[in-house]
Ligand code: URP
Ligand code: ZN
Protein backbone atom coordinates (compact mmCIF):
# COMPACT_ATOMS: atom_id res chain seq x y z
CA UNK A 1 0.00 0.00 0.00
CA UNK A 2 1.28 3.41 -0.99
CA UNK A 3 -0.16 6.80 -0.07
CA UNK A 4 0.82 10.39 0.56
CA UNK A 5 0.07 12.74 3.44
CA UNK A 6 -0.01 16.05 1.64
CA UNK A 7 0.74 19.62 2.62
CA UNK A 8 1.14 19.22 6.37
CA UNK A 9 3.80 20.75 8.60
CA UNK A 10 6.18 17.99 9.63
CA UNK A 11 7.57 18.51 13.14
CA UNK A 12 10.57 16.66 14.57
CA UNK A 13 12.73 17.64 17.58
CA UNK A 14 15.20 19.41 15.27
CA UNK A 15 12.70 21.59 13.45
CA UNK A 16 9.74 21.78 11.13
CA UNK A 17 9.00 22.14 7.42
CA UNK A 18 6.00 22.04 5.14
CA UNK A 19 5.99 18.98 2.92
CA UNK A 20 4.55 15.70 1.76
CA UNK A 21 5.16 12.30 3.34
CA UNK A 22 4.90 9.11 1.31
CA UNK A 23 4.12 5.86 3.09
CA UNK A 24 4.90 2.53 1.45
CA UNK A 25 4.07 -0.76 3.17
CA UNK A 26 4.03 0.81 6.61
CA UNK A 27 7.34 2.64 6.25
CA UNK A 28 8.02 6.31 5.48
CA UNK A 29 9.47 6.04 1.99
CA UNK A 30 9.82 9.68 0.90
CA UNK A 31 9.59 13.16 2.37
CA UNK A 32 9.80 16.18 0.14
CA UNK A 33 8.31 19.65 -0.34
CA UNK A 34 6.03 18.27 -3.06
CA UNK A 35 5.47 14.66 -4.07
CA UNK A 36 3.51 14.21 -7.30
CA UNK A 37 0.20 12.55 -6.38
CA UNK A 38 -0.57 9.17 -7.79
CA UNK A 39 -4.35 9.18 -7.63
CA UNK A 40 -6.73 11.21 -5.50
CA UNK A 41 -7.62 8.15 -3.39
CA UNK A 42 -4.01 7.81 -2.36
CA UNK A 43 -3.79 11.27 -0.83
CA UNK A 44 -4.62 12.41 2.69
CA UNK A 45 -4.92 16.18 2.68
CA UNK A 46 -3.09 17.65 5.68
CA UNK A 47 -3.17 21.34 4.87
CA UNK A 48 -3.25 23.27 8.17
CA UNK A 49 -2.33 20.14 10.13
CA UNK A 50 0.87 19.13 11.87
CA UNK A 51 2.44 15.77 11.00
CA UNK A 52 4.08 14.47 14.16
CA UNK A 53 5.88 11.27 15.12
CA UNK A 54 3.53 8.86 16.90
CA UNK A 55 3.67 9.21 20.67
CA UNK A 56 5.52 6.64 22.77
CA UNK A 57 4.13 5.95 26.20
CA UNK A 58 7.10 4.33 27.89
CA UNK A 59 5.37 3.61 31.21
CA UNK A 60 2.10 1.69 31.53
CA UNK A 61 0.63 -1.10 33.67
CA UNK A 62 -2.03 -2.89 31.61
CA UNK A 63 -4.13 -5.66 33.17
CA UNK A 64 -1.72 -5.68 36.09
CA UNK A 65 -2.62 -7.59 39.25
CA UNK A 66 -2.95 -5.21 42.20
CA UNK A 67 -3.95 -7.04 45.37
CA UNK A 68 -7.44 -8.42 44.79
CA UNK A 69 -8.02 -6.56 41.55
CA UNK A 70 -6.42 -5.66 38.22
CA UNK A 71 -5.66 -2.34 36.58
CA UNK A 72 -8.80 -1.51 34.63
CA UNK A 73 -7.42 -1.45 31.07
CA UNK A 74 -6.25 -4.61 29.38
CA UNK A 75 -3.96 -4.75 26.36
CA UNK A 76 -6.94 -4.10 24.10
CA UNK A 77 -8.74 -1.23 25.82
CA UNK A 78 -5.44 0.34 26.86
CA UNK A 79 -4.07 0.37 23.33
CA UNK A 80 -7.39 1.52 21.85
CA UNK A 81 -7.20 4.50 24.21
CA UNK A 82 -3.53 4.94 23.28
CA UNK A 83 -4.30 5.06 19.54
CA UNK A 84 -7.09 7.60 20.13
CA UNK A 85 -4.61 9.83 21.95
CA UNK A 86 -1.89 9.66 19.30
CA UNK A 87 0.22 6.97 21.01
CA UNK A 88 1.60 4.38 18.60
CA UNK A 89 3.96 2.52 20.95
CA UNK A 90 3.23 1.40 24.50
CA UNK A 91 5.84 0.13 26.94
CA UNK A 92 4.32 -2.06 29.59
CA UNK A 93 6.00 -2.86 32.92
CA UNK A 94 6.19 -6.51 33.91
CA UNK A 95 6.52 -7.62 37.52
CA UNK A 96 8.59 -10.56 38.75
CA UNK A 97 7.10 -13.04 41.15
CA UNK A 98 9.77 -14.47 43.48
CA UNK A 99 11.27 -17.64 42.04
CA UNK A 100 10.02 -16.94 38.51
CA UNK A 101 12.31 -15.76 35.73
CA UNK A 102 11.98 -12.27 34.28
CA UNK A 103 11.81 -13.73 30.78
CA UNK A 104 9.00 -16.09 31.77
CA UNK A 105 7.06 -13.13 33.17
CA UNK A 106 7.58 -11.26 29.90
CA UNK A 107 6.48 -14.31 27.91
CA UNK A 108 3.24 -14.54 29.94
CA UNK A 109 2.49 -10.88 29.28
CA UNK A 110 3.34 -11.30 25.59
CA UNK A 111 0.79 -14.11 25.29
CA UNK A 112 -1.88 -11.75 26.64
CA UNK A 113 -0.81 -8.78 24.54
CA UNK A 114 -0.33 -10.40 21.16
CA UNK A 115 -4.04 -11.16 20.69
CA UNK A 116 -5.20 -7.81 21.98
CA UNK A 117 -2.75 -4.98 21.32
CA UNK A 118 -3.89 -2.51 18.68
CA UNK A 119 -0.59 -0.60 18.47
CA UNK A 120 3.01 -1.74 18.85
CA UNK A 121 4.21 -2.59 22.32
CA UNK A 122 7.37 -3.39 24.24
CA UNK A 123 8.07 -4.75 27.70
CA UNK A 124 10.35 -3.53 30.44
CA UNK A 125 11.56 -6.34 32.67
CA UNK A 126 10.66 -6.29 36.36
CA UNK A 127 12.79 -7.56 39.21
CA UNK A 128 11.90 -8.20 42.86
CA UNK A 129 14.82 -10.42 43.93
CA UNK A 130 18.48 -10.00 43.07
CA UNK A 131 20.29 -13.34 43.19
CA UNK A 132 22.68 -15.25 40.90
CA UNK A 133 19.77 -16.86 39.06
CA UNK A 134 18.12 -13.54 38.21
CA UNK A 135 21.39 -11.85 37.31
CA UNK A 136 22.27 -14.72 35.01
CA UNK A 137 19.25 -13.74 32.90
CA UNK A 138 20.56 -10.31 31.99
CA UNK A 139 22.58 -11.40 28.97
CA UNK A 140 19.63 -13.28 27.51
CA UNK A 141 17.29 -10.36 28.27
CA UNK A 142 19.50 -8.06 26.20
CA UNK A 143 19.84 -10.60 23.38
CA UNK A 144 16.07 -10.99 23.21
CA UNK A 145 15.55 -7.23 23.07
CA UNK A 146 14.38 -6.47 26.61
CA UNK A 147 16.99 -3.84 27.38
CA UNK A 148 15.50 -2.16 30.44
CA UNK A 149 14.34 -3.38 33.86
CA UNK A 150 12.38 -1.60 36.59
CA UNK A 151 13.43 -1.78 40.22
CA UNK A 152 11.25 -0.48 43.04
CA UNK A 153 12.74 1.03 46.19
CA UNK A 154 9.49 0.57 48.09
CA UNK A 155 6.43 -1.74 48.15
CA UNK A 156 6.60 -5.39 49.32
CA UNK A 157 8.59 -6.29 46.19
CA UNK A 158 11.01 -3.33 46.53
CA UNK A 159 14.78 -3.84 46.55
CA UNK A 160 17.04 -2.84 49.43
CA UNK A 161 20.23 -0.88 48.72
CA UNK A 162 22.40 -4.01 48.65
CA UNK A 163 20.22 -5.55 45.93
CA UNK A 164 19.80 -2.35 43.94
CA UNK A 165 23.54 -1.67 43.92
CA UNK A 166 24.30 -5.24 42.84
CA UNK A 167 21.68 -5.01 40.11
CA UNK A 168 22.98 -1.68 38.83
CA UNK A 169 26.50 -3.08 38.54
CA UNK A 170 25.41 -6.23 36.74
CA UNK A 171 23.03 -4.32 34.46
CA UNK A 172 25.78 -1.92 33.42
CA UNK A 173 27.97 -4.88 32.46
CA UNK A 174 25.17 -6.12 30.18
CA UNK A 175 24.13 -2.67 28.91
CA UNK A 176 20.67 -2.85 30.39
CA UNK A 177 19.09 0.36 31.64
CA UNK A 178 17.65 0.23 35.16
CA UNK A 179 14.59 2.36 35.73
CA UNK A 180 13.80 3.13 39.36
CA UNK A 181 10.64 3.86 41.32
CA UNK A 182 12.29 6.07 43.92
CA UNK A 183 10.51 6.53 47.26
CA UNK A 184 12.07 5.90 50.66
CA UNK A 185 10.56 2.67 51.95
CA UNK A 186 11.65 3.51 55.50
CA UNK A 187 9.91 6.88 55.50
CA UNK A 188 6.76 5.57 53.85
CA UNK A 189 6.44 2.68 56.30
CA UNK A 190 7.11 4.71 59.43
CA UNK A 191 4.81 7.52 58.29
CA UNK A 192 2.04 5.04 57.51
CA UNK A 193 2.44 3.27 60.87
CA UNK A 194 2.18 6.58 62.72
CA UNK A 195 -0.86 7.73 60.76
CA UNK A 196 -2.62 4.39 61.33
CA UNK A 197 -1.78 4.49 65.07
CA UNK A 198 -3.37 7.95 65.31
CA UNK A 199 -6.42 6.79 63.35
CA UNK A 200 -5.56 9.18 60.51
CA UNK A 201 -6.67 7.09 57.55
CA UNK A 202 -9.99 8.56 56.41
CA UNK A 203 -8.66 11.11 53.94
CA UNK A 204 -6.56 10.87 50.78
CA UNK A 205 -4.54 13.73 52.31
CA UNK A 206 -2.97 11.15 54.64
CA UNK A 207 -1.80 9.22 51.57
CA UNK A 208 0.14 12.35 50.61
CA UNK A 209 1.43 12.82 54.19
CA UNK A 210 2.73 9.25 54.20
CA UNK A 211 4.76 9.86 51.03
CA UNK A 212 5.75 13.55 51.18
CA UNK A 213 8.42 15.42 49.23
CA UNK A 214 11.25 14.17 51.48
CA UNK A 215 10.41 10.52 50.81
CA UNK A 216 10.93 10.98 47.09
CA UNK A 217 13.91 13.35 47.34
CA UNK A 218 15.91 11.01 49.58
CA UNK A 219 15.33 8.02 47.31
CA UNK A 220 16.07 9.96 44.11
CA UNK A 221 19.43 11.04 45.50
CA UNK A 222 20.24 7.58 46.87
CA UNK A 223 19.36 5.86 43.59
CA UNK A 224 21.59 8.24 41.62
CA UNK A 225 24.48 7.88 44.07
CA UNK A 226 24.24 4.09 43.96
CA UNK A 227 24.19 4.19 40.15
CA UNK A 228 27.17 6.52 40.04
CA UNK A 229 29.18 4.26 42.34
CA UNK A 230 28.14 1.25 40.24
CA UNK A 231 29.24 2.96 37.01
CA UNK A 232 25.69 2.58 35.70
CA UNK A 233 23.24 4.95 34.08
CA UNK A 234 19.89 5.24 35.84
CA UNK A 235 16.43 6.39 34.81
CA UNK A 236 14.07 7.75 37.47
CA UNK A 237 10.44 7.02 36.64
CA UNK A 238 7.50 9.31 37.48
CA UNK A 239 9.53 12.10 39.08
CA UNK A 240 7.21 14.22 41.20
CA UNK A 241 9.26 16.42 43.55
CA UNK A 242 11.18 19.69 43.29
CA UNK A 243 14.39 18.67 45.09
CA UNK A 244 14.71 15.57 42.91
CA UNK A 245 14.44 17.75 39.81
CA UNK A 246 17.09 20.14 41.14
CA UNK A 247 19.43 17.27 41.97
CA UNK A 248 18.97 15.57 38.60
CA UNK A 249 19.52 18.86 36.84
CA UNK A 250 22.82 19.37 38.70
CA UNK A 251 23.90 15.79 37.88
CA UNK A 252 23.21 16.42 34.19
CA UNK A 253 25.45 19.49 34.30
CA UNK A 254 28.22 17.16 35.46
CA UNK A 255 27.35 14.76 32.61
CA UNK A 256 26.29 12.05 35.02
CA UNK A 257 24.12 9.54 33.15
CA UNK A 258 20.88 10.15 34.99
CA UNK A 259 17.59 10.38 33.12
CA UNK A 260 14.14 11.27 34.34
CA UNK A 261 10.54 11.09 33.28
CA UNK A 262 7.52 12.82 34.68
CA UNK A 263 3.84 12.40 33.86
CA UNK A 264 1.04 14.90 33.08
CA UNK A 265 -0.61 14.28 36.48
CA UNK A 266 2.44 15.82 38.20
CA UNK A 267 2.36 18.79 35.82
CA UNK A 268 -1.38 19.40 36.10
CA UNK A 269 -2.26 18.76 39.74
CA UNK A 270 -0.83 19.45 43.19
CA UNK A 271 -1.43 17.73 46.52
CA UNK A 272 -4.52 19.96 46.89
CA UNK A 273 -6.47 17.23 45.03
CA UNK A 274 -6.10 14.98 48.09
CA UNK A 275 -8.17 17.47 50.14
CA UNK A 276 -11.09 17.17 47.73
CA UNK A 277 -14.18 15.08 48.42
CA UNK A 278 -13.13 12.76 45.58
CA UNK A 279 -9.47 12.80 46.68
CA UNK A 280 -9.20 8.98 46.68
CA UNK A 281 -9.64 9.04 42.90
CA UNK A 282 -6.22 10.71 42.66
CA UNK A 283 -4.30 8.20 44.79
CA UNK A 284 -1.07 7.17 43.09
CA UNK A 285 2.50 6.71 44.21
CA UNK A 286 4.41 8.89 44.33
CA UNK A 287 1.54 11.27 45.07
CA UNK A 288 1.33 14.72 43.56
CA UNK A 289 3.26 17.20 45.71
CA UNK A 290 3.03 20.93 46.50
CA UNK A 291 2.95 23.86 44.09
CA UNK A 292 6.74 24.26 44.24
CA UNK A 293 7.22 20.75 42.90
CA UNK A 294 4.79 21.26 40.07
CA UNK A 295 6.61 24.47 39.07
CA UNK A 296 10.04 22.81 39.23
CA UNK A 297 8.84 19.90 37.10
CA UNK A 298 7.76 22.37 34.44
CA UNK A 299 11.24 23.94 34.70
CA UNK A 300 12.71 20.48 34.09
CA UNK A 301 10.42 19.91 31.12
CA UNK A 302 11.67 23.16 29.60
CA UNK A 303 15.35 22.91 30.55
CA UNK A 304 16.05 19.27 29.68
CA UNK A 305 16.41 17.98 33.25
CA UNK A 306 13.39 15.86 32.37
CA UNK A 307 13.92 13.65 29.34
CA UNK A 308 10.62 11.87 28.87
CA UNK A 309 6.92 12.34 29.47
CA UNK A 310 5.07 9.08 30.10
CA UNK A 311 1.77 8.31 31.80
CA UNK A 312 2.25 5.53 34.39
CA UNK A 313 -1.21 4.52 33.12
CA UNK A 314 -2.57 2.23 35.83
CA UNK A 315 -6.25 3.10 36.26
CA UNK A 316 -8.90 1.70 38.58
CA UNK A 317 -12.66 2.08 38.61
CA UNK A 318 -14.07 4.69 40.97
CA UNK A 319 -15.66 2.00 43.21
CA UNK A 320 -12.21 0.46 43.66
CA UNK A 321 -10.68 3.82 44.56
CA UNK A 322 -13.49 4.21 47.10
CA UNK A 323 -12.13 1.25 49.07
CA UNK A 324 -9.77 3.95 50.35
CA UNK A 325 -12.45 6.29 51.72
CA UNK A 326 -12.12 5.20 55.34
CA UNK A 327 -8.59 3.81 54.95
CA UNK A 328 -6.36 5.35 52.28
CA UNK A 329 -4.07 2.28 52.34
CA UNK A 330 -6.90 0.22 50.78
CA UNK A 331 -7.18 2.26 47.58
CA UNK A 332 -5.41 0.71 44.58
CA UNK A 333 -2.56 2.98 43.47
CA UNK A 334 -2.38 4.51 40.03
CA UNK A 335 -4.03 6.87 37.54
CA UNK A 336 -5.20 6.97 33.95
CA UNK A 337 -3.57 9.02 31.20
CA UNK A 338 -2.62 6.98 28.12
CA UNK A 339 -5.09 8.91 25.92
CA UNK A 340 -4.23 12.27 27.46
CA UNK A 341 -0.45 12.51 27.52
CA UNK A 342 0.30 13.59 23.96
CA UNK A 343 -2.67 15.97 23.59
CA UNK A 344 -1.82 17.46 27.01
CA UNK A 345 1.81 18.19 26.09
CA UNK A 346 0.84 19.45 22.64
CA UNK A 347 -1.69 21.78 24.27
CA UNK A 348 1.17 23.07 26.45
CA UNK A 349 3.08 23.72 23.23
CA UNK A 350 0.07 25.45 21.71
CA UNK A 351 -0.05 27.73 24.74
CA UNK A 352 3.66 28.56 24.37
CA UNK A 353 4.88 26.77 27.48
CA UNK A 354 7.23 24.62 25.39
CA UNK A 355 7.84 24.36 21.65
CA UNK A 356 6.14 21.70 19.54
CA UNK A 357 9.63 20.41 18.75
CA UNK A 358 10.27 19.90 22.46
CA UNK A 359 6.87 18.23 22.92
CA UNK A 360 7.66 15.59 20.28
CA UNK A 361 11.13 15.13 21.73
CA UNK A 362 9.70 14.41 25.19
CA UNK A 363 6.78 12.25 24.04
CA UNK A 364 8.38 10.33 21.18
CA UNK A 365 12.00 10.90 20.21
CA UNK A 366 13.69 10.68 23.61
CA UNK A 367 11.86 7.52 24.71
CA UNK A 368 12.73 5.91 21.35
CA UNK A 369 16.43 6.60 21.97
CA UNK A 370 16.56 5.85 25.69
CA UNK A 371 14.65 2.59 25.30
CA UNK A 372 16.27 1.47 22.06
CA UNK A 373 13.56 1.49 19.41
CA UNK A 374 15.19 3.37 16.58
CA UNK A 375 12.39 2.48 14.11
CA UNK A 376 10.19 4.91 16.03
CA UNK A 377 10.36 8.49 17.28
CA UNK A 378 10.96 10.52 14.13
CA UNK A 379 9.20 11.48 10.94
CA UNK A 380 12.03 10.37 8.65
CA UNK A 381 12.59 8.17 5.62
CA UNK A 382 13.08 4.55 6.60
CA UNK A 383 11.24 4.84 9.93
CA UNK A 384 7.96 3.12 10.73
CA UNK A 385 5.05 5.22 9.52
CA UNK A 386 3.83 5.92 13.06
CA UNK A 387 2.31 9.36 12.69
CA UNK A 388 -0.15 11.76 14.23
CA UNK A 389 -2.05 14.36 12.26
CA UNK A 390 -2.71 17.15 14.70
CA UNK A 391 -5.10 20.05 14.24
CA UNK A 392 -3.68 22.97 16.25
CA UNK A 393 -7.02 24.83 16.03
CA UNK A 394 -9.34 22.07 17.22
CA UNK A 395 -10.94 22.61 20.63
CA UNK A 396 -11.42 19.53 22.76
CA UNK A 397 -12.80 19.08 26.26
CA UNK A 398 -11.76 15.91 28.05
CA UNK A 399 -14.69 14.10 29.55
CA UNK A 400 -15.27 10.46 30.44
CA UNK A 401 -17.70 10.14 27.50
CA UNK A 402 -15.13 10.94 24.83
CA UNK A 403 -12.34 8.79 26.31
CA UNK A 404 -11.75 5.16 25.29
CA UNK A 405 -10.35 3.64 28.49
CA UNK A 406 -12.53 1.15 30.43
CA UNK A 407 -12.44 3.34 33.52
CA UNK A 408 -15.64 5.03 34.65
CA UNK A 409 -14.00 8.38 35.37
CA UNK A 410 -11.07 10.54 34.31
CA UNK A 411 -8.96 12.78 36.52
CA UNK A 412 -8.92 15.25 33.60
CA UNK A 413 -12.74 15.68 33.50
CA UNK A 414 -13.52 19.12 32.04
CA UNK A 415 -9.95 19.93 31.00
CA UNK A 416 -10.02 22.08 27.88
CA UNK A 417 -7.35 21.63 25.24
CA UNK A 418 -6.50 23.73 22.23
CA UNK A 419 -5.37 21.46 19.43
CA UNK A 420 -6.07 17.73 19.17
CA UNK A 421 -5.04 14.70 17.12
CA UNK A 422 -7.40 14.06 14.20
CA UNK A 423 -5.66 10.94 12.90
CA UNK A 424 -3.25 8.32 14.22
CA UNK A 425 -1.30 6.10 11.83
CA UNK A 426 0.41 2.95 13.10
CA UNK A 427 2.88 1.39 10.64
CA UNK A 428 0.90 2.93 7.82
CA UNK A 429 -2.52 1.85 9.04
CA UNK A 430 -5.05 4.46 10.17
CA UNK A 431 -6.01 3.39 13.70
CA UNK A 432 -7.86 6.55 14.76
CA UNK A 433 -9.78 9.17 12.82
CA UNK A 434 -11.81 12.11 14.16
CA UNK A 435 -12.84 10.61 17.50
CA UNK A 436 -13.25 7.02 16.25
CA UNK A 437 -10.95 4.06 16.79
CA UNK A 438 -10.42 2.38 13.40
CA UNK A 439 -7.77 -0.20 14.27
CA UNK A 440 -7.92 -3.84 15.20
CA UNK A 441 -7.02 -6.02 18.18
CA UNK A 442 -3.92 -8.09 17.48
CA UNK A 443 -2.48 -5.63 14.94
CA UNK A 444 0.19 -4.38 17.37
CA UNK A 445 3.59 -6.03 17.21
CA UNK A 446 6.10 -6.76 19.94
CA UNK A 447 9.15 -4.55 19.64
CA UNK A 448 12.44 -6.17 20.51
CA UNK A 449 14.74 -3.37 21.40
CA UNK A 450 18.33 -2.25 20.90
CA UNK A 451 20.58 -1.04 23.68
CA UNK A 452 19.68 2.31 25.24
CA UNK A 453 21.44 5.37 23.80
CA UNK A 454 22.90 5.99 27.25
CA UNK A 455 25.35 3.15 26.51
CA UNK A 456 26.50 5.06 23.44
CA UNK A 457 25.41 2.39 20.95
CA UNK A 458 22.82 4.35 18.98
O1 URP B 1 0.60 4.52 41.80
C1 URP B 1 1.21 4.03 40.85
N1 URP B 1 2.13 4.73 40.26
N2 URP B 1 0.93 2.79 40.45
C2 URP B 1 1.54 2.08 39.42
C3 URP B 1 2.76 1.34 39.87
C4 URP B 1 3.96 2.23 39.98
O2 URP B 1 4.48 2.43 41.04
O3 URP B 1 4.45 2.73 38.95
ZN1 ZN C 1 6.36 3.21 40.05
Ligand code: ZN
Pocket residue numbers: 059060061093312314
Ligand atom coordinates in the same frame (compact mmCIF):
# COMPACT_ATOMS: atom_id res chain seq x y z
ZN1 ZN D 1 4.33 2.68 37.13
